[in-house]
């Protein structure tokens with residue numbers, strides 16, 4: 103059949119493979135679709151049609167299906183790579199590792215190992231303030247980027263599939279975010295914080311009782327695990343009036359494991375926005391329902407049915423006072439509730455764990471903190487009074503220094519200059535439309551232009567006034583007032599900056615102060631025998647939010 107067409111076909115197949123792959127490349131390049139059907143049509147349809155025509159003509163010399171696909175896909179890949187590494191790419195002038203220019207897959211490999219924060223930090227050390235970390239992505243480390251970067255909308259990292267509710271963290275549209283944020287702001291105003299305060303004070307008491315019983319038995323306590331138990335239990339109370347009771351029963355509901363697992367996957371997959379989107383779209387279909395979403399679904403269901411028995415966060419977000427601006431579907435409530443759980447528990451837990459680690463390797467600061475607590479609160483008095491806690495300079499210095507050295511979101515939050523925009527000026531760099539940028543929090547916090555001397559060292563005194571400042575690791579000596587100090591708060595952003603700044607900042611600070619002061623008031627703390635404290639940094643992994651390993655300690659109840 104169609105024998106007369108066969109000679110023509112010999113010429114036509116390679117030509118059409120080149121032409122269709124080039125056309126598909128240009129469409130993919132210009133529109134960057136992430137929709138599964140659009141992308142798979144562009145990738146699979148043209149070679150399928152060519153193969154079908156070739157098969158219909160049935161020439162002996164017709165190339166096989168495999169070779170048509172292989173040529174088509176190689177060409178598509180070839181155009182992409184050539185353009186990305188070429189001097190015509192809008193980010194061509196920015197330095198960075200060669201493989202990062204070629205594909206974001208390179209960063210996925212780096213991220214998977216968990217030490218992206220250290221890798222980015224080394225890149226800034228080698229290439230300077232601005233580094234190309236992906237074909238269309240830059241990492242920035244200069245405080246002149248703080249304001250401009252945080253006025254750019256969130257990037258494709260935050261794109262979600264259509265079958266998930268979109269929680270506040272993932273809303274990319276600026277106007278929609280402002281609307282959604284109003285309900286959240288209501289849930290974190292002075293009155294609401296007062297409501298939550300009693301909840302975390304109660305959970306702190308429970309934490310202390312648990313630590314005390316283990317201390318009495320001489321057991322080793324994993325402080326990292328207990329900080330998670332505490333923060334998840336409190337968040338369950340605060341967000342949904344739901345008791346996870348992990349301090350009593352362990353993680354029987356699977357919420358801690360589920361949230362940790364989701365963050366791990368998100369931290370890796372979200373470097374390929376199309377993959378995140380597809381995972382979302384097909385997760386339920388292929389039976390990959392994320393455990394944390396399933397748990398949140400059940401809790402929100404129960405919470406909606408029971409109505410509000412107290413003014414928890416759902417009360418505000420679900421407009422149960424009738425004063426709200428937007429009505430939410432159950433899917434959205436699940437997304438918002440889960441976001442609150444993730445944003446509020448893993449973050450505070452990691453800050454507290456890091457605080458214990460720094461105080462353990464600098465026992466002199468642990469003692470100083472104890473002295474300050476003892477001087478502020480009477481013997482037997484619980485350190486829960488927020489006014490006095492806010493005035494404790496050394497306590498706040500220790501917390502701030504922990505947040506400086508180990509910000510829970512170390513690599514920053516991706517911002518994407520809209521493809522239609524002319525570009526955005528960041529410092530002296532014009533970032534062209536369609537490209538993404540991160541302000542690297544971990545690196546900027548350790549930059550000697552902003553924090554000096556010794557920016558990599560835990561030295562709470564840098565936060566104190568000159569008269570109170572003591573020498574590094576020797577609190578018996580005053581710090582030499584002639585040594586120049588740089589302490590630039592314009593480069594300090596553990597809670598982010600601008601309209602997307604952390605809505606839970608005040609709550610987190612209150613919680614951190616109460617737990618830190620309560621534990622040091624009650625216990626002396628020592629590293630457990632056999633634990634090498636160098637392991638802590640090795641275990642600390644950056645999956646969007648820091649994830650810590652165990653921190654085994656001995657607690658000794660103070661008399």
Ligand code: HEM
Nearest residue numbers: 270271442445446449450515596597598602604605606610
């Ligand atoms: C020490 C603890 C905390 C730190 C360091 C922290 C840090 C941050 C950072 C850096 C962001 C920006 C994220 C981004 O741009 O993608 C953020 C946003 C957010 N945080 Fe926190 N956070 C903490 C505790 C909390 C708590 C206790 C809550 C309460 C539920 C909370 C709720 C949120 C929410 C809802 C957002 C999204 C805000 C928005 O997009 O408008 N955070 N946080």
